[in-house]
Amino acid sequence: MASAPVPALDFDPNDLITPSNYGVGGQPHAIWSQLREHSPVHRVESDSHPPFYAITRHADIMDISSKPNIFSNREGPMLLDHAVLDRRAQNPDEFGQMRTIIEMDPPEHRDYRKVASGFFTPRSIHRLDEIVAESARKMVDNLGDEGEADFVEVISQRHPLRVLATILGLGPDVEDILLELTQQLFASEDPDLQRPGEDRAEASRQLIAEFGALFTKIIEDRRANPTDDLASMLANAKMADGSPMGPIETFGYYLIVFTAGHDTTRNAISGGMQALLENPDQLRKLCANPTDALAKSTVEEVVRWTSPVNYMRRHLLEDVELHGVRMKAGEDLIMYYASANRDDSVFDRPFEFDIERHPNRHLGFGTGEHFCLGAHVARLSSRALFLELANRIEVMEPAGDPAHIASSFVVGLKSLPVRYKIRPAA
Numbered sequence: 090m091a092s093a094p095v096p097a098l099d100f101d102p103n104d105l106i107t108p109s110n111y112g113v114g115g116q117p118h119a120i121w122s123q124l125r126e127h128s129p130v131h132r133v134e135s136d137s138h139p140p141f142y143a144i145t146r147h148a149d150i151m152d153i154s155s156k157p158n159i160f161s162n163r164e165g166p167m168l169l170d171h172a173v174l175d176r177r178a179q180n181p182d183e184f185g186q187m188r189t190i191i192e193m194d195p196p197e198h199r200d201y202r203k204v205a206s207g208f209f210t211p212r213s214i215h216r217l218d219e220i221v222a223e224s225a226r227k228m229v230d231n232l233g234d235e236g237e238a239d240f241v242e243v244i245s246q247r248h249p250l251r252v253l254a255t256i257l258g259l260g261p262d263v264e265d266i267l268l269e270l271t272q273q274l275f276a277s278e279d280p281d282l283q284r285p286g287e288d289r290a291e292a293s294r295q296l297i298a299e300f301g302a303l304f305t306k307i308i309e310d311r312r313a314n315p316t317d318d319l320a321s322m323l324a325n326a327k328m329a330d331g332s333p334m335g336p337i338e339t340f341g342y343y344l345i346v347f348t349a350g351h352d353t354t355r356n357a358i359s360g361g362m363q364a365l366l367e368n369p370d371q372l373r374k375l376c377a378n379p380t381d382a383l384a385k386s387t388v389e390e391v392v393r394w395t396s397p398v399n400y401m402r403r404h405l406l407e408d409v410e411l412h413g414v415r416m417k418a419g420e421d422l423i424m425y426y427a428s429a430n431r432d433d434s435v436f437d438r439p440f441e442f443d444i445e446r447h448p449n450r451h452l453g454f455g456t457g458e459h460f461c462l463g464a465h466v467a468r469l470s471s472r473a474l475f476l477e478l479a480n481r482i483e484v485m486e487p488a489g490d491p492a493h494i495a496s497s498f499v500v501g502l503k504s505l506p507v508r509y510k511i512r513p514a515a
């Protein structure tokens with residue numbers, strides 16, 4: 090099929106992928122709108138990263154995600170920049186020995202996903218209801234009656250961390266170190282959050298060594314004293330043939346579950362509160378009607394609106410032609426969930442934040458083979474928090490400019506100054 094002519098598109102490709110650009114401008118929605126309309130499979134050549142194809146339409150992401158044997162995860166979920174690739178070429182051991190399920194393809198992926206999927210079913214997660222509600226209550230209590238605070242610091246980064254630590258069976262003493270290491274992992278380009286050190290390869294090695302030391306201690310403990318928490322389940326996991334899960338995969342599971350579980354939810358909650366502040370009619374609606382059902386649809390809209398996992402990368406195992414563009418085996422593409430979540434062929438008024446949106450077929454948790462394993466946990470903990478806030482907010486308003494994290498993969502706010510008055514818990 091002949092390629093359709095692409096109109097000259099006017100944008101800076103670095104805005105699509107370079108972390109520092111996200112730190113300044115946030116997600117590039119205006120560019121994605123142009124791409125969805127005129128160039129849904131767009132080859133991007135930026136200063137910072139190797140070339141890739143930007144996939145921006147909802148339907149294309151659904152289609153690609155249903156073909157994991159062509160669009161592979163084996164090269165990892167993030168597109169690494171030139172600096173990291175050069176460094177890794179010189180320091181092949183920089184990232185240590187870990188392999189996570191997000192880097193696997195079927196059939197192997199299915200075997201490893203099964204190890205933990207039982208833990209994450211809605212029924213299994215349901216037993217956390219009380220714990221999650223209690224955490225939400227305490228977080229809102231921490232605000233006091235009235236004042237000013239950074240919402241990210243006091244609420245949105247603490248609550249998901251508490252929930253995750255509970256699932257994993259970790260004490261509060263581990264929370265601070267886990268928070269710091271996770272930020273250093275996902276915000277390695279943000280000068281305020283990255284691990285300090287001129288030598289970036291060394292900083293990365295130290296980071297992974299610290300994760301490794303933390304995990305080894307917990308794994309050894311849970312093998313000696315198994316409990317019913319997720320850390321025990323993973324430490325003692327057996328594969329379908331009865332053999333124990335290998336050390337590289339066990340470390341990888343720990344890494345993805347200990348980190349992916351709270352940074353993402355934090356960014357959803359902070360971005361959700363920002364959206365409520367920018368749309369006070371929606372905040373009023375939620376506070377006037379603090380039901381489970383409204384909190385539930387609020388969370389879906391928050392995940393659509395914020396899309397904290399901005400993209401996933403896929404690596405082509407075969408030549409594929411899509412919308413007249415020929416992509417070759419060995420090339421990479423990026424599926425921008427955040428763009429799909431503003432696609433007007435799926436969503437009415439996609440640029441309106443509507444907490445009653447129905448249907449809401451967002452791709453914030455992905456779709457297909459790698460659909461977010463922790464989606465029910467993320468939903469439960471965010472819902473409990475928005476419900477608690479809805480019941481207790483008298484006043485909540487901006488008290489300064491929010492700041493974005495310099496990251497293009499897990500994206501969101503690093504601060505959100507607010508002024509508030511809070512009612513005591515009922």
Ligand code: HEM
Nearest residue numbers: 190191350353354357398454455456459460461462463467
């Ligand atoms: C609002 C919060 C969250 C968002 C937006 C989010 C988003 C995502 C996305 C987009 C994917 C990839 C899906 C794909 O490639 O199709 C993913 C995978 C994953 N997520 Fe989440 N996530 C969140 C919270 C969590 C939580 C709370 C946990 C664990 C407690 C978790 C654990 C995982 C794991 C283990 C995977 C890999 C699944 C696989 O490869 O099979 N996530 N998540």
